[in-house]
Amino acid sequence: MPRLKRNLTLAFCLLAIVGLIACSTGPSFRYEYDSAIRALTEKAATPYPETSFIVLSDPHTYAPELGTEGKAFEDYLASDRKLLKESTEILDSVIEAIEAEKASFVIVPGDLTKDGERASHELFASYLSRLEASGKQVYIVPGNHDIRNGHAFKYVGDKTERVPTVTPEEFTGIYAEYGYQEALYRDTASLSYVAEPQAGLWLLALDSCRYAKNQEDSEPITDGRFSAETLHWIEEMLMEAAKQNKAVIAMLHHGIVEHYQGQEKYSGEYLLDDYAAVSKLLAAYNVRLVFTGHYHAQDITVKRAPKANKFVFDIETGSLVTYPSPYRLVSITASQRAIVQTHRVTSIRTHPDDFQEYALAYTKSGIANIAAQAIQSYGVQPTEAENLGQQVARAFIAHYAGDESLPAGQKAISTHGLSLRGRVVVIMRRGLIQAVWRDLAPPDNNITINLKTGEWQ
Numbered sequence: 030m031p032r033l034k035r036n037l038t039l040a041f042c043l044l045a046i047v048g049l050i051a052c053s054t055g056p057s058f059r060y061e062y063d064s065a066i067r068a069l070t071e072k073a074a075t076p077y078p079e080t081s082f083i084v085l086s087d088p089h090t091y092a093p094e095l096g097t098e099g100k101a102f103e104d105y106l107a108s109d110r111k112l113l114k115e116s117t118e119i120l121d122s123v124i125e126a127i128e129a130e131k132a133s134f135v136i137v138p139g140d141l142t143k144d145g146e147r148a149s150h151e152l153f154a155s156y157l158s159r160l161e162a163s164g165k166q167v168y169i170v171p172g173n174h175d176i177r178n179g180h181a182f183k184y185v186g187d188k189t190e191r192v193p194t195v196t197p198e199e200f201t202g203i204y205a206e207y208g209y210q211e212a213l214y215r216d217t218a219s220l221s222y223v224a225e226p227q228a229g230l231w232l233l234a235l236d237s238c239r240y241a242k243n244q245e246d247s248e249p250i251t252d253g254r255f256s257a258e259t260l261h262w263i264e265e266m267l268m269e270a271a272k273q274n275k276a277v278i279a280m281l282h283h284g285i286v287e288h289y290q291g292q293e294k295y296s297g298e299y300l301l302d303d304y305a306a307v308s309k310l311l312a313a314y315n316v317r318l319v320f321t322g323h324y325h326a327q328d329i330t331v332k333r334a335p336k337a338n339k340f341v342f343d344i345e346t347g348s349l350v351t352y353p354s355p356y357r358l359v360s361i362t363a364s365q366r367a368i369v370q371t372h373r374v375t376s377i378r379t380h381p382d383d384f385q386e387y388a389l390a391y392t393k394s395g396i397a398n399i400a401a402q403a404i405q406s407y408g409v410q411p412t413e414a415e416n417l418g419q420q421v422a423r424a425f426i427a428h429y430a431g432d433e434s435l436p437a438g439q440k441a442i443s444t445h446g447l448s449l450r451g452r453v454v455v456i457m458r459r460g461l462i463q464a465v466w467r468d469l470a471p472p473d474n475n476i477t478i479n480l481k482t483g484e485w486q
Contacts, residue, residue, distance in 0.1 A: 076365060080230060095182070113143055178240075179245040216236070291464045342471075344359075351388075365481050431473030
């Protein structure tokens with residue numbers, strides 16, 4: 030056989046083998062091949078008990094003692110969009126509001142701190158203590174910023190100095206009273222656990238973060254993934270819930286359903302790896318409500334099985350330190366309706382009357398500046414880059430607020446008056462901006478979900 034032909038044959042064989050390996054590495058679950066387990070998933074869904082609870086996400090608490098002035102801190106803020114200076118004021122406001130709500134418990138799906146600083150964790154835990162003193166049990170899971178973060182710094186003038194972050198063991202120690210002591214079951218391969226915040230209702234609190242791979246002086250890994258061991262544990266817990274006739278809700282940091290078309294392509298690190306298989310698993314075991322965060326957007330999407338009455342809603346809650354600083358109140362009725370209501374922080378100490386306007390301007394400006402700098406890196410002139418940055422910011426502000434709808438007659442992003450280079454950049458990223466503007470069903474902020482059928486109003 031000629032050498033070229035032999036080499037090509039070997040190459041195609043290798044590609045075929047790699048393809049087979051790739052096809053076989055996706056997760057598989059017992060309900061897919063074990064008839065006895067499948068029978069568990071096919072029985073009638075256990076009704077949810079009446080309950081009400083609060084969801085707040087991505088508070089990114091930042092201890093002021095770590096520095097809020099100076100060039101180093103201002104440089105950081107210039108590359109971010111979070112209201113970090115105001116994080117404690119926002120917490121003061123939201124804690125006061127939640128204390129007055131008639132809700133049984135509170136869940137927080139991750140990114141509790143700016144960058145995993147131990148001081149910030151201890152500060153956030155003190156706020157949770159206030160909540161529990163008001164009679165509301167709190168349950169948390171880590172986000173990608175929270176553990177072994179190589180960017181745990183304090184800011185001194187024009188310099189950054191390393192400060193202690195936390196290990197997984199230290200994390201569970203600080204938050205022992207906020208889920209881990211109450212856990213019925215713990216996963217040995219992650220910080221996932223099961224709790225029963227109300228009789229008959231299990232909370233599957235899932236740790237989807239990859240902090241074990243984090244390194245000093247490096248950004249924390251944004252992507253989310255469950256190990257094979259944790260996936261096995263999750264299904265074991267779902268089987269146990271079905272056997273004990275427990276209704277289940279879940280929370281984790283990363284999304285389990287795309288929140289706009291093409292999110293996996295454009296921002297896959299905000300979705301759980303193998304999210305399609307995991308959402309199918311949860312739906313199969315009748316986990317109908319899953320609460321996520323991470324993307325800082327108010328957005329709800331749904332995954333349905335094509336034939337069976339199986340579905341799961343991914344209810345993503347925006348960040349407290351990003352406009353519109355929302356939190357959710359969820360009530361489940363005896364008639365099996367989940368009523369989801371969105372509230373916003375409207376007043377903080379330094380902005381008692383205009384916080385929403387301030388937060389909007391701050392977040393929009395931050396996104397626009399970051400986008401403009403990225404666009405200029407392609408050689409686009411500053412004036413054009415600023416124009417495009419404003420259009421990008423408009424789209425993401427709408428997505429963060431939820432229920433986004435492009436005004437009639439307007440384009441998602443306009444190329445009018447742009448140079449050839451500017452037009453090329455728009456062509457490269459137009460798909461993302463158009464997708465962000467196309468809100469997927471159902472409504473994002475206020476909705477009533479029929480937990481028997483998956484219909485909504």
